[in-house]
Amino acid sequence: MAERVTIIGAGITGLTSALALLEAGCQVRIIDPEPPGSGTSAANGGxxxxxxxxxxxEPGVLPQLPGWLTHADSPIRWVPRLDPALPAWGLAFLRACTRQRARATTTALLELAALGKPQLDDWRTRLGLDFDWRANGKLVVYRDAGALEKARRQAAFQRELGVEQEILDRGALLEREPGLExxxxSLVGAVWTPGEEVGDCAKFCRGVASHLExxxxSIERRRITRLESEAGRLTAWHFSDGERQQRAANETLxxxxxxxxxxxxxPLGIRLPLYPLKGYSLTVDLDADERLFDTSVTDAARKVVYARLGSGSNGGRLRIAGIADLDGWQARPRASRVEMLKRQASEFLPDQASRIQATDAWTGLRPATPDGRPRLGPTDIDGLWINTGHGALGWTLAPGSALATAQALSKRDIQALTKFRLSATG
Ligand SMILES: Cc1cc2nc3c(=O)[nH]c(=O)nc-3n(C[C@H](O)[C@H](O)[C@H](O)COP(=O)(O)OP(=O)(O)OC[C@H]3O[C@@H](n4cnc5c(N)ncnc54)[C@H](O)[C@@H]3O)c2cc1C
Known part of the structure; x- marks a missing residue:
C-alpha cells in the first residue's frame, strides 16, 4: 500500500516535499489556509x-553584535523586547559562533544544496515549470579590502569542498560586469560564482501546486490548530473549524x-529552535532595453541582493532584498528599515531610483535556527516528521530537503538527513 503523507504548509518546503514524495510513489495531501507560496516564500531575494x-x-559576527543594537543602518538589527523565546535562541546562536561549527554547517549545507540543484533542474525541465529562472552566475561585490580578504579565505575553504569560485580585483570585476562601472x-573587488542561479520562488510554488493538483x-485550504499524541505516537490533528482527524495507520504527518x-x-514537547529574522524586499518592473547588470549582484557590506527575474519583451523584474532583524513575530514593515533599503538601492541603481522609491515593500519572517541548519526528518514521536528552519536559504535548500525527506520516507534511507535531525542538532 502506498505510504500516506499529510503535509502542513504550502510554502516552498511543503510543496517541494509533496512533489518529491509524489514522485517517490506516496499518496500526498497538503493543508494550508493560505494560497500556495504566500508566506515567507512570497517575495524573497530569488x-x-x-x-x-x-x-x-560564525566568529566574525561577534564584534558586530553591539552595532546590531546601536547602528540604525546596520543590515542586521536587534530591536530589544521582552520575548521569552529569544534568550535560549540567542545563547544557542552565540554557542554556534565558532569556526569549527560554522565550517561544519557550511559543509553540511553545501551537501544539501548539491543534492537539490540537479533536482530543481530536473523539475524545471521535465515538468516545464516557468519561474523566471536565470543562470547567469553571481557577483558578491566588496567595498572593503579586509572583507574581500576574508571572502578569499572562505572561497579557499569552499574550493576544497568542490565549489567553483573566483576572486576578482576591481579591474576584473568591471570587465565581467560593466554595468557596475x-x-x-567604491568597489575593491568581488567573488564570482558562475554556477549561481535566480528564480521567482512564489511563481515556482504556484507552478508546483498546479502540477500537484x-x-x-489535494491542497486543502484549512488551518491545523493542534496535534495530538499518545504514548509516543501521533494520533490525530485538529482543524480550526473544530474537526478532529484521526491519523491513518500508515500515515506520516x-x-x-x-x-x-x-x-x-x-505542546508535544518538541522544542524547535526557530526565531524570526525579519527581511524586506522590493520589486521593480524593468523595460525591455533597460541597461542593468546581467548577473545576480550582492552588495556584501549592506547585505543587499539584486536579482533580475525573467527577461523577454517586458524586460522582467528586479528583486531587491535584504535586512535581517530580530524584531519580533509580526511581519509588519518598519518605515525606517524600508526607507534604508530604498535609499541604499537607489544609491546603487540611480537610474531605477524613482521606481525603487515608488514601490511597496514586502516583509517576510525567515524561520531561522541558531546554527543555520534546517531541521529535517522524523521526530521522537512516531508518525511525525519535520521539514523547516531554512532561515535565509529556504528557496535554495528546499529541493535538497524535499529529496532527502522523500528518500528517507519511501526508501528508509536517512543518510542525507543525518546532519539535520533534531536529535543530532538539538
Ligand atoms: C527578505 C527575504 C529574502 C530571502 N531571500 C532568499 C533567497 O534569496 N534565497 C533563499 O534561498 N531564501 C531566501 N529567503 C528565505 C526563504 O524565503 C524562506 O526560508 C522560505 O520561504 C521558507 O519557506 P517555508 O515553506 O518554510 O515557509 P513559508 O513560505 O512561510 O510557508 C509556510 C506555510 O505554512 C502555512 N501554515 C502555517 N501555520 C499553519 C497551520 N497551523 N496550518 C496549516 N498551514 C500553516 C503558512 O500559511 C505558509 O503558507 C528570504 C527570506 C526573506 C524574508
Missing amino acids: QLSWAFVAPLA RHRN NHGV IVAAGLASRALLA
Whole structure:
C-alpha cells in the first residue's frame, strides 16, 4: 500500500516535499489556509544560492553584535523586547559562533544544496515549470579590502569542498560586469560564482501546486490548530473549524509550516529552535532595453541582493532584498528599515531610483535556527516528521530537503538527513 503523507504548509518546503514524495510513489495531501507560496516564500531575494550557504553564526559576527543594537543602518538589527523565546535562541546562536561549527554547517549545507540543484533542474525541465529562472552566475561585490580578504579565505575553504569560485580585483570585476562601472571608486573587488542561479520562488510554488493538483494531490485550504499524541505516537490533528482527524495507520504527518512549526510542535514537547529574522524586499518592473547588470549582484557590506527575474519583451523584474532583524513575530514593515533599503538601492541603481522609491515593500519572517541548519526528518514521536528552519536559504535548500525527506520516507534511507535531525542538532 502506498505510504500516506499529510503535509502542513504550502510554502516552498511543503510543496517541494509533496512533489518529491509524489514522485517517490506516496499518496500526498497538503493543508494550508493560505494560497500556495504566500508566506515567507512570497517575495524573497530569488537567489538560488548554491554556493553561499555559510551560516550567520560564525566568529566574525561577534564584534558586530553591539552595532546590531546601536547602528540604525546596520543590515542586521536587534530591536530589544521582552520575548521569552529569544534568550535560549540567542545563547544557542552565540554557542554556534565558532569556526569549527560554522565550517561544519557550511559543509553540511553545501551537501544539501548539491543534492537539490540537479533536482530543481530536473523539475524545471521535465515538468516545464516557468519561474523566471536565470543562470547567469553571481557577483558578491566588496567595498572593503579586509572583507574581500576574508571572502578569499572562505572561497579557499569552499574550493576544497568542490565549489567553483573566483576572486576578482576591481579591474576584473568591471570587465565581467560593466554595468557596475559607476561604482568603480567604491568597489575593491568581488567573488564570482558562475554556477549561481535566480528564480521567482512564489511563481515556482504556484507552478508546483498546479502540477500537484493535476496529479491527484489535494491542497486543502484549512488551518491545523493542534496535534495530538499518545504514548509516543501521533494520533490525530485538529482543524480550526473544530474537526478532529484521526491519523491513518500508515500515515506520516510532515510539519513544514515555516515559523509556525514551532508553536505547533511545542505542546508535544518538541522544542524547535526557530526565531524570526525579519527581511524586506522590493520589486521593480524593468523595460525591455533597460541597461542593468546581467548577473545576480550582492552588495556584501549592506547585505543587499539584486536579482533580475525573467527577461523577454517586458524586460522582467528586479528583486531587491535584504535586512535581517530580530524584531519580533509580526511581519509588519518598519518605515525606517524600508526607507534604508530604498535609499541604499537607489544609491546603487540611480537610474531605477524613482521606481525603487515608488514601490511597496514586502516583509517576510525567515524561520531561522541558531546554527543555520534546517531541521529535517522524523521526530521522537512516531508518525511525525519535520521539514523547516531554512532561515535565509529556504528557496535554495528546499529541493535538497524535499529529496532527502522523500528518500528517507519511501526508501528508509536517512543518510542525507543525518546532519539535520533534531536529535543530532538539538
Ligand atoms: C527578505 C527575504 C529574502 C530571502 N531571500 C532568499 C533567497 O534569496 N534565497 C533563499 O534561498 N531564501 C531566501 N529567503 C528565505 C526563504 O524565503 C524562506 O526560508 C522560505 O520561504 C521558507 O519557506 P517555508 O515553506 O518554510 O515557509 P513559508 O513560505 O512561510 O510557508 C509556510 C506555510 O505554512 C502555512 N501554515 C502555517 N501555520 C499553519 C497551520 N497551523 N496550518 C496549516 N498551514 C500553516 C503558512 O500559511 C505558509 O503558507 C528570504 C527570506 C526573506 C524574508
